[in-house]
Amino acid sequence: MKKEDLRIVFMGTPEFAVETLQALVEHDYNVVAVVTKPDKPVGRHGSVLQAPAVKKYALEHGLPVLQPEKMKDEDFVEQLKSYNANLQVVVAFRMLPEVVWAMPEYGTFNVHAALLPQYRGAAPINWAIINGETQTGVTTFFLDHDIDTGRIIMSKPFDIPDDADVEYVYDGLMHLGAQLCLETLEQIVATNGHPATVAQSEKIEDKDLKDAPKLFKENCEINWNQKAKQVYDFVRGLCPIPGAWTNLITQDGKETLLKVYRTSKTGQSTTAAPGTICIEGKRLLVATIDEWLCFEELQLAGKKRMMARDFMNGMKELDQCHVG
Known part of the structure; x- marks a missing residue:
């Protein structure tokens, strides 16, 4: 032929x-x-x-x-x-x-x-x-x-x-x-x-x-009750589309959808409850079941995608919020 x-x-x-x-x-x-x-x-x-x-x-x-x-x-x-x-x-x-x-x-x-x-x-x-x-x-x-x-x-x-x-x-x-x-x-x-x-x-x-099932909003939600490596892989496995998401929860219980496009591993162990947010200098950290992850790129509902440092500048009392 x-x-x-x-x-x-x-x-x-x-x-x-x-x-x-x-x-x-x-x-x-x-x-x-x-x-x-x-x-x-x-x-x-x-x-x-x-x-x-x-x-x-x-x-x-x-x-x-x-x-x-x-x-x-x-x-x-x-x-x-x-x-x-x-x-x-x-x-x-x-x-x-x-x-x-x-x-x-x-x-x-x-x-x-x-x-x-x-x-x-x-x-x-x-x-x-x-x-x-x-x-x-x-x-x-x-x-x-x-x-x-x-x-x-x-x-x-x-x-x-x-x-x-x-x-x-x-x-x-x-x-x-x-x-x-x-x-x-x-x-x-x-x-x-x-x-x-x-x-x-x-x-x-x-x-x-x-x-490799089809992706829907439901299976793109971040589960913080996992090891840092699992969450890290989950986030990059959904970036840029459709995007991993979680809820940003304020001290008074108000929830806003938060897309997470990029994180980085810190190697720092933690005993904080999964989803706890911590501000360490210019870094925005979040707790998993074994280590802190560092937020790098985020997008709050109704806002533009931005670097975590810019997100921190525009948000008050972040250290009193958590995700989940």
């Missing part, structure tokens, strides 16, 4: 997916159509429609764009069939029904931002950092009936520095994912559409599988 024999439909939505689509275009792969989410209403009244990043790139390069509301819609399925694709590539998209993922002759493969079978789910980058992992990666695998469980084609590791947040890892995996996609396509071409694959069950090796 030659690369020109591949007729590819690309599916994706955010900037993360654009990097891979761009790699396909720049390496002269035949992308016959692009599927992405519908335009999103934005603005105060939702009167302005914002196109997904993938759509913007596709239109700039003359690629046909499909934006189905429902992936099982009969008109969409028929339209998709009309492109006669023999391979589909998915990056940061939605769950596909079998009528879609099983359509091409050579199947549909996904570029997933984790080293499967670990971190199956919607937020693999966040949860790898939250759990204090020192390494993650990217995996390509063929889709099947269950989410993120298909046979693995290839994978590449990526190191996570101790001070890295989501933005750092996101950018790294975005570039690595595009590279891995190209290497996967090379394997598909070299093997006439049938690259060697490995079942995920062969990679589990009795290890505990860690999931």
Whole structure:
């Protein structure tokens, strides 16, 4: 098979997916159509429609764009069939029904931002950092009936520095994912559409599988009854989006939502109750169950994101407040 024999439909939505689509275009792969989410209403009244990043790139390069509301819609399925694709590539998209993922002759493969079978789910980058992992990666695998469980084609590791947040890892995996996609396509071409694959069950090796569920406000709340390292990882694993949060509670019991974007470890042990706030010179400290953490970047509800020292200047009697 030659690369020109591949007729590819690309599916994706955010900037993360654009990097891979761009790699396909720049390496002269035949992308016959692009599927992405519908335009999103934005603005105060939702009167302005914002196109997904993938759509913007596709239109700039003359690629046909499909934006189905429902992936099982009969008109969409028929339209998709009309492109006669023999391979589909998915990056940061939605769950596909079998009528879609099983359509091409050579199947549909996904570029997933984790080293499967670990971190199956919607937020693999966040949860790898939250759990204090020192390494993650990217995996390509063929889709099947269950989410993120298909046979693995290839994978590449990526190191996570101790001070890295989501933005750092996101950018790294975005570039690595595009590279891995190209290497996967090379394997598909070299093997006439049938690259060697490995079942995920062969990679589990009795290890505990860690999931990567979707993030909601409820699971982004900081639990101060943990060790400082756990809280530190939790905060950076949600920075910059969606952001970890807690409540700032005054002496009279008034609560205000406080987003915490960055902390630093002090190594100073404490016996103070978790959530206790302490001002030490120019540092704003908070107690965990074993050590003090130092607040670095914060955002009080209705205010701008700011450095902790500026936050301290604008807040009175902080040493009489606590968080929780």
